[in-house]
Amino acid sequence: xxxxxxxxxxxxxxxxxxxxxxxxxxxxxxxxxxxxxxxxxxxxxxxxxxxxxxxxxxxxxxxxxxxxxxxxxxxxxxxxxxxxxxxxxxxxxxxxxxxxxxxxxxxxxxxxxxxxxxxxxxxxxxxxxxxxxxxxxxxxxxxxxxxxxxxxxxxxxxxxxxxxxxxxxxxxxxxxxxxxxxxxxxxxxxxxxxxxxxxxxxxxxxxxxxxxxxxxxxxxxxxxxxxxxxxxxxxxxxxxxxxxxxxxxxxxxxxxxxxxxxxxxxxxxxxxxxxxxxxxxxxxxxxxxxxxxxxxxxxxxxxxxxxxxxxxxxxxxxxxxxxxxxxxxxxxxxxxxxxxxxxxx
Numbered sequence: 091x092x093x094x095x096x097x098x099x100x101x102x103x104x105x106x107x108x109x110x111x112x113x114x115x116x117x118x119x120x121x122x123x124x125x126x127x128x129x130x131x132x133x134x135x136x137x138x139x140x141x142x143x144x145x146x147x148x149x150x151x152x153x154x155x156x157x158x159x160x161x162x163x164x165x166x167x168x169x170x171x172x173x174x175x176x177x178x179x180x181x182x183x184x185x186x187x188x189x190x191x192x193x194x195x196x197x198x199x200x201x202x203x204x205x206x207x208x209x210x211x212x213x214x215x216x217x218x219x220x221x222x223x224x225x226x227x228x229x230x231x232x233x234x235x236x237x238x239x240x241x242x243x244x245x246x247x248x249x250x251x252x253x254x255x256x257x258x259x260x261x262x263x264x265x266x267x268x269x270x271x272x273x274x275x276x277x278x279x280x281x282x283x284x285x286x287x288x289x290x291x292x293x294x295x296x297x298x299x300x301x302x303x304x305x306x307x308x309x310x311x312x313x314x315x316x317x318x319x320x321x322x323x324x325x326x327x328x329x330x331x332x333x334x335x336x337x338x339x340x341x342x343x344x345x346x347x348x349x350x351x352x353x354x355x356x357x358x359x360x361x362x363x364x365x366x367x368x369x370x371x372x373x374x375x376x377x378x379x380x381x382x383x384x385x386x387x388x389x390x391x392x393x394x395x396x397x398x399x400x401x402x403x404x405x406x407x408x409x410x411x412x413x414x415x416x417x418x419x420x421x422x423x424x425x426x427x428x429x430x431x432x433x434x435x
Contacts, residue, residue, distance in 0.1 A: 105132070105181040107173055107204055109197050111190040111216015112136075116293035117144045119217045124186075127214060132181040135173060137188055150184070166196060170203040177209045190216040194244055194262050218242075220260040223289035223319035227299040229326045231258050236332060237325045245271050245320065253278050255356040258323035265290075265316035272307035275322065279345075280304060281353060287326040290318040301328045324353070337410070339386035340396065345412060354386065384408035390419035397423055 108127040113119035128134065131150040136142060138156030145152050153172070155164045164172075176183045191197025191213070204211045220242060224231050231240040241256035245264020253259070253275065264271050268288070276282055282305035289299045300314055304322070307313075324332055339345050339354045379400065384407050387393050393416055396403075403409070403424070411417040 103180055104209065105177045105179070105183055106210040106212065107177050107183040107185060107200075108212045108214055109185045109187070109191050109200055110214035111195070111197075111218075112186050112188050113217040114189055114219040114222035114293040115141060115291070116222070117141070119222065119293055121214065121216065124184075124214050124216065127184050127212075128186070130182055131184040133176050134184045134186055135169065135176075136186040145186075166199060170200055173200060174204060174207055174209060177204065187216070188219070190218045193218050193220070193242060219292050219317075219319055220262070220321075223287075223292035223299075224260075224321065226292050226297045227287045227289045227321065227326070229287050229321050231260065231321070231325065233325050237323055240323075248274065256323075257355060258321065258325055261320035261322065263316075264320050265314065265318040268307055268313050268320065269310045271320070272304045276304055276308075279354070280322070284322060285324060285327040285331075287321045287328075288314045288318050289321070290314040290316075292319055301326070336382045337384045337386055337408075338382050340388055340392040345386045345410070355382070379404050379407065382407065384410060386410045386412060387416040387420065388412045390415040392416060393419040393423060 108124075108131075110124040110127055111121070112124065113121070128145070128148050128150070131148065133151040133153060134145060134148065135153045135155050136145065138154070142152070142154070155169045155172070157164070157166075173183060173185055185191075185197075185200060187195045187197060189195060192215070197213070201211050201213065220231075223229075230237075232238060237257035239256040240258040240260060241254040242260045242262065243251065243254065245251070245261040245267050248267060248270055251274070259275075261271060265288075272286070275284070282303065284304045286302040286304060286307055287299055288302070289297060291297045298314065300312065336353045336355055337345075339356060345354055385396070387396070387409065390413075403420075409420060411420065
């Protein structure tokens with residue numbers, strides 16, 4: 091019988107799988123919903139990103155299926171199969187994962203495997219270790235006037251890593267790559283003075299945070315080992331210091347040359363279509379221009395788009411141009427605006 095046909099029939103004798111996040115490690119951060127699932131479970135499949143002794147209080151059978159980068163107790167395919175077999179034998183199953191199951195947790199792989207085989211699955215989010223690390227380190231991942239974007243990335247495989255355009259980065263699984271990660275960020279235009287906070291054992295009583303800059307990380311001295319979360323950006327500054335002069339840049343890449351003390355903030359006003367042609371960005375970002383000292387323009391399109399968004403170019407802003415076309419368009423618009431407002435000839 092095909093899987094599609096099987097989905098049309100109820101399976102009252104089958105059990106259910108709850109894929110739940112345990113949180114960053116401290117049981118106090120387990121959600122009430124995950125706790126209720128554990129209390130009702132017949133069997134719990136758990137990984138090694140949590141304190142397994144906490145599970146002793148539950149009557150369920152416990153099955154360890156943990157994986158580390160250097161040691162896999164079970165292949166993912168074998169874990170999927172065990173979950174399916176337990177559920178189809180009528181058991182109430184909890185698949186317990188550290189942090190949140192859907193942030194570098196393969197929770198969706200397990201969900202799809204079970205859902206395609208007609209097993210009922212419930213998803214219970216957990217508190218990610220990134221949020222626990224931010225709380226321990228007093229690092230707001232976003233903050234008004236400092237960071238309006240945050241990105242979660244894996245620091246495990248640097249060959250595949252693409253650094254997103256965000257003002258705060260949270261790096262999982264990067265403890266062993268702190269030096270090359272710092273070099274990579276500097277190479278991609280991050281200021282060497284950018285603050286970094288690294289928190290180990292987030293949420294536990296022995297949690298420890300150390301502060302660096304990207305430049306200091308390059309020395310490789312006094313680094314915290316795994317398990318650690320790395321937070322990069324000006325919200326990670328211990329003394330509340332803020333970047334120097336803040337500039338918006340409108341293109342799809344950072345400015346080619348950034349003067350010392352300048353902090354570029356991405357404001358995409360243009361995009362590149364599959365044919366390599368510049369087009370207006372489909373969802374432009376609005377900023378409070380009073381928070382910035384200048385703008386880098388990459389193209390004439392960005393100048394025209396900026397004009398449409400803001401209506402005028404504030405007098406306090408300094409303008410820099412990455413192309414002659416952008417400079418010419420800006421000059422033409424400025425001259426046209428002066429004639430229209432009667433402020434020039």
